[in-house]
Amino acid sequence: MRERIDPELIEVGDTRPEEVAEAVAVAARAMCTSPMAYAVLGDDHERRLRHTKRFFTRLYALAHGQRPLVARLDGRIVGSTNDLVDRGCRPSAIDALRSIPALALTGPRSATLTVRWLRDWERRDPRRAHAHFGPFGVEPELQGNGIGSVVLREYTRRLDAAGEHSYLETEKPENVALYSRFGFEVVDENELLGVPNWFMWREAGARGPALRD
Numbered sequence: 001m002r003e004r005i006d007p008e009l010i011e012v013g014d015t016r017p018e019e020v021a022e023a024v025a026v027a028a029r030a031m032c033t034s035p036m037a038y039a040v041l042g043d044d045h046e047r048r049l050r051h052t053k054r055f056f057t058r059l060y061a062l063a064h065g066q067r068p069l070v071a072r073l074d075g076r077i078v079g080s081t082n083d084l085v086d087r088g089c090r091p092s093a094i095d096a097l098r099s100i101p102a103l104a105l106t107g108p109r110s111a112t113l114t115v116r117w118l119r120d121w122e123r124r125d126p127r128r129a130h131a132h133f134g135p136f137g138v139e140p141e142l143q144g145n146g147i148g149s150v151v152l153r154e155y156t157r158r159l160d161a162a163g164e165h166s167y168l169e170t171e172k173p174e175n176v177a178l179y180s181r182f183g184f185e186v187v188d189e190n191e192l193l194g195v196p197n198w199f200m201w202r203e204a205g206a207r208g209p210a211l212r213d
Contacts (some may be wrong), residue, residue: 007146015068028053100201
């Protein structure tokens with residue numbers, strides 16, 4: 001049974017350096033169950049969790065222009081997201097090389113599928129300046145409490161204050177509905193490894209709860 005909480009008790013703020021490891025762990029626990037994780041890493045939950053956590057750890061260590069946020073409940077991290085700006089979503093050749101050892105640990109089949117997956121997403125990345133949202137996850141036992149909406153309300157508030165556009169990818173139709181509520185629109189779709197993928201864009205100042213509230 002999932003724990004019930006009052007979303008009004010959630011505080012969203014910048015991720016502090018000492019919180020990065022737990023922020024990564026929360027995102028990994030949430031996202032290792034995504035359709036693409038199953039397609040790339042298979043049915044073994046512990047394997048998916050281990051490799052997803054390793055991948056996100058490398059992302060936080062190597063990516064440039066990061067603006068990670070966490071959702072806290074009584075000091076506990078219950079939601080986590082990152083946000084890459086200034087072309088941070090496009091790794092340099094050096095950073096790509098530095099990621100190879102971690103990628104190789106997934107095994108040749110999963111490594112090949114991961115490269116195929118990331119290359120497909122990268123080539124769809126808009127050329128216009130934007131903030132790139134994700135990875136984003138809420139602690140699995142707390143999903144359904146509105147924590148994601150609280151995070152997105154603060155995230156889009158910051159976007160609008162800065163006059164920034166944003167972009168994201170998702171494999172879950174329920175996430176498409178959630179992001180649409182906050183001004184994101186589907187701009188592309190694709191099926192990859194048998195999994196539908198949606199690509200969404202938000203114009204700065206798009207109508208959503210950040211502006212209506």
